[in-house]
Amino acid sequence: MTNANIATIESLDHDGQGVAHVEGKTLFIEGALPGERVEYLSYRRKPSFEKASVTRILRASFQRVTPRCRHFGICGGCSMQHLDELAQTAVKQRVLEDALWHIARLRPETVFPVVQGPAWGYRYRARLSVRLVRKKGGVLVGFHERRSSYVADMDSCAVLPPKISALLPHLRNLVGSLSIPDRLPQIELAIGEDAAGRLQYALVLRILEPLTLEDEAKLRSFADIHEVVFYLQPGGSVDTVALFHPLDAAPLAYRLPEFEVTHRFRPTDFTQVNHGINRILVRRAMALLEPAAGERIADMFCGLGNFTLPIARSGASVVGIEGSKALVERARENAVANGLAMNTEFAVANLFEATPERLAALGRFDKMLIDPPREGAAELVKAIGAQSAQGVEAPWRIVYVSCNPATLARDAAMLAHECGYRLRGAGIANMFPQTSHVESIALFER
Template structure:
């Protein structure tokens, strides 16, 4: 609960009808001409709101009582909902979540870029539970008590987690064993974080430790990994290399497949991959379809990572150039190209936030371009290369705000927003993935 200000304490609870949601999932109503943002409220709710913070143009409030629930309101499935800082939309049914995600993206684009898509596509949908193939668990010991779990909403407090319904079942099944092994190690405080990752038919455990682990403790973790058939790595600190502790199949990497393109990609737990394989497969297929490539086309793939889009594009185009800032991902992309027998996919390293005009790849002509930037977006590269980019540009975004900002840059460069699709990459959360096709005649 947020601390109440003096003015908030002086404001008596009042009834409020909720008519919309903010981008971060708070309900919005109006009271005496003032906007009121209410945590955990939904459009269609009538609530008694209690103000917790007063600002000049709005109030922030919490629900004192739900008078009439929204038809879309549901009972959260997670027992620690409201404590863990993760899945904050569990009280909204899945169709409602899809609608909210689309509305947030459309609202940001209209407000900040003055753009509406010529065609709004149906959102790509995911199973609402058991979809998450990556997780980072914090380990804390306080007064000889172990906390293994996720951070609480708005704080660094660790909420213990014994089950997580959004985790892939193969990863959720590891949680009891991880806690039990931590409790029997000789130096449990040496472990600061545990990262979990799953491929299509494999899973891995990465232990981050701040002090060297004894041989006996390493053996204890190997026993756990062998019991669950999981890969095991140790890492003393970032960006130190991973040390393989156990591999059930003799392979040094995990893998996932893109069946439509007959591709298999290798990755490590420290490598970026999409957390939701169900959406990732649909997303890659839709991206290739929207770009409508010819066998002679050349494609530029910016922020390409380990080749998640680069390699599928290479199965349809004549040549694909992937550009990525992290040397480790560039090398992994090259390894994945070799593993899949693709000689028409080239991977280059470059910091795309810096001056790239002298880079050889930036001076070439392309028929299409794909961008999949981090949450900070692609402002620098778009401002630098706007006049050189091809007429077909596909933008994958995990942040509606930076998508809208960058869409404004593309609008100034003569592009129109031809197609838009929200993607259900993160069910139960306020986060939204978006695909936008920009065309310039």
């Protein structure tokens, strides 16, 4: 195919690609927006579809904007910087509603207002790849190139906090100066805040060989100059992560001031990428759940207690269930530190293997919050349905927080068509602006 191939874009798919149809074949065209007429070049062809990228825009959409980051289009970290921010949220809301209808044959009774916040500099967690590429002048630090395992040659990033964006060239120089520039494949970023609200910047260096004394001195100097904290991870497991410098660094934490809750966490623990959106999302979840004293509430896939502790602050009795023993330990510690140990209970359980019997063993719940990973909560929902079929009283209200519209829709179908729940409302939280990632929240009631 040549650049003479022309298509008119009809819509965007769930990955932010323009969708068109030419001669009976579906085209997915990167960089194209609805309403645009573009020239494109295919890079993957199948009998029923093609993957392509834009080579020239013949008629631009009024929603097209100039990408803020000069690495956009090469770096694979973002896919929607060329689309107006309000249009991005509209696209994501449509992706959610389409998934609910096409997969579950459901329409929410209410579409919730979009949970949104700053569109730039929001990314408080990131996993940066590191590669020594001599033909490009040395060490590269950043995200992978689009559709590639290569590391993008980037010296800034608009979705990382400004301090970290500005630090990328310095990190490249630092790693390049070490004795093991080709044996340090990853830097993991985790940002917290202290009691005064000042940001804490932690960088976990994955090292495949020991550092020399000179290397260690360079890291200490770098940390002191740039006011960051280094951790080292010499093994494949996160259990090998240890604080390196400064040794008196305060533990990482994030706060939910509205609920007077502070969560301490370790740099490799799962926390939400966007702390600002997380605060609003927790507020929305609490407003929908309406926890009250005297109620017994389950927080499924509770992690380190992101929703558990705000629920407990209401006076309700909360049981947090999580598959990671380390996160459950952290959740218990956070409950104690926040004075909420009396009305919280935590247990380690693999909710991907939930059964009616295991669910029944936890006791009766008035309400439930479910916040699963991308795989969703199919077995848990099946267990709820089986209990209902057996005449066991199921939670009358469920708030479901999702990071994958497809698995939310699958689980919503079971809740609505097999378990007797109504989909009272659903909406998105723009947790990852400039990307096609869709975070959402839904309310179900029996």
